[in-house]
Amino acid sequence: xxxxxxxxxxxxxxxxxxxxxxxxxxxxRGVMLGSxxxxxxxxxxxxxxxxxxxxxxxxxxxxxxxxxxxxxxYVDRKAGTLQRDSETTAVDNRPPYRAMQLVHHLxxxxxxxxxxxxxxxxxxxxxxWRAILGIFVSELSSIAIAITAAVAKPFxxxxxxxxxxxxxxxxxxxLLVSVRRTTIHQEKIPAASSSAPKDDLYExxxxxxxxxxxxxxxxxxxxxxxxxxxxxxxSGVAGRRDRAREVHSMALVYLFVLYFPAGLISSxxxxxxxxxxxxxxxxxxxxxxxxxxxxxxxHCGQTEGRIARLLQGNRKVFxxxxxxxxxxxxxTFGDYRPSQCCRSEExxxxxxR
Numbered sequence: 001x002x003x004x005x006x007x008x009x010x011x012x013x014x015x016x017x018x019x020x021x022x023x024x025x026x027x028x029r030g031v032m033l034g035s036x037x038x039x040x041x042x043x044x045x046x047x048x049x050x051x052x053x054x055x056x057x058x059x060x061x062x063x064x065x066x067x068x069x070x071x072x073x074y075v076d077r078k079a080g081t082l083q084r085d086s087e088t089t090a091v092d093n094r095p096p097y098r099a100m101q102l103v104h105h106l107x108x109x110x111x112x113x114x115x116x117x118x119x120x121x122x123x124x125x126x127x128x129w130r131a132i133l134g135i136f137v138s139e140l141s142s143i144a145i146a147i148t149a150a151v152a153k154p155f156x157x158x159x160x161x162x163x164x165x166x167x168x169x170x171x172x173x174x175l176l177v178s179v180r181r182t183t184i185h186q187e188k189i190p191a192a193s194s195s196a197p198k199d200d201l202y203e204x205x206x207x208x209x210x211x212x213x214x215x216x217x218x219x220x221x222x223x224x225x226x227x228x229x230x231x232x233x234x235s236g237v238a239g240r241r242d243r244a245r246e247v248h249s250m251a252l253v254y255l256f257v258l259y260f261p262a263g264l265i266s267s268x269x270x271x272x273x274x275x276x277x278x279x280x281x282x283x284x285x286x287x288x289x290x291x292x293x294x295x296x297x298x299h300c301g302q303t304e305g306r307i308a309r310l311l312q313g314n315r316k317v318f319x320x321x322x323x324x325x326x327x328x329x330x331x332t333f334g335d336y337r338p339s340q341c342c343r344s345e346e347x348x349x350x351x352x353r
Contacts, residue, residue: 003167005285071308105334108216119318177248179231
């Protein structure tokens with residue numbers, strides 16, 4: 001989505017998270033979790049040892065698989081519903097249906113490399129050509145209006161063209177100053193198959209979203225519920241190099257705060273035809289923002305969305321650690337097994353009574 005519109009409100013909310021989490025206090029100060037640097041999913045998980053034995057709930061923190069499950073919004077599978085008639089209704093004590101929730105079952109396992117797995121590789125840490133192309137595509141309308149303002153005969157306003165290209169420049173700079181993050185831990189795969197880690201089943205408690213089940217060895221999954229993706233803060237002397245990345249990222253948000261008010265004030269000195277062009281583009285931007293929010297497209301281009309789309313297409317995904325590493329985690333959509341999902345179904349029935 002273009003960022004040449006009135007985004008100062010969202011930028012101010014972002015700055016509020018920096019202040020409330022103490023990120024202005026200095027080197028390695030403040031808490032990243034819950035800020036824009038590391039969003040908190042506010043979901044919980046618990047390990048299911050048996051039908052009658054369930055461990056206590058634990059925080060999922062920024063768990064990437066929670067966000068993947070949230071993006072999996074469609075499954076080409078017929079929903080099973082109970083057919084009732086007048087006779088069965090009289091003897092059936094169960095409450096009527098009020099909502100339908102999908103049950104998604106993810107399977108995770110560690111792998112040294114993607115060779116021979118038949119999986120689609122998704123790299124977690126590299127800036128690909130798709131990311132750069134996506135930035136230019138998102139600002140395509142701004143670029144078109146900028147060219148119009150600079151070249152078209154009724155306008156010929158070069159400074160407005162420069163102004164409209166500022167968000168594109170800030171986005172490209174953000175790629176250079178983005179914070180470094182913790183990657184997937186490398187595991188030691190036992191040579192003997194008998195000593196391989198066993199799979200555990202985890203239930204995801206995620207409010208109004210679908211019921212999630214993740215099947216994985218504990219050593220593979222727990223890293224994603226702890227510090228995976230947390231910004232690294234130890235590069236340079238006492239972490240000054242990483243602190244510089246944090247400060248530059250926060251400075252970019254400040255520039256977005258000032259961007260729209262600067263254009264609004266400068267419009268007072270614009271010629272009437274240029275002013276009409278700028279105001280028309282702002283109205284277009286407001287409409288685009290509303291459409292994006294209504295349709296739920298605000299997460300387009302994110303890794304989680306791509307993984308969810310691949311999984312929904314019955315594809316196997318290999319989430320690869322930062323290059324030059326070759327190891328990573330293989331992810332698939334598992335089969336729905338009622339014997340393991342009974343606890344989720346019981347809990348859903350309690351929630352909707």
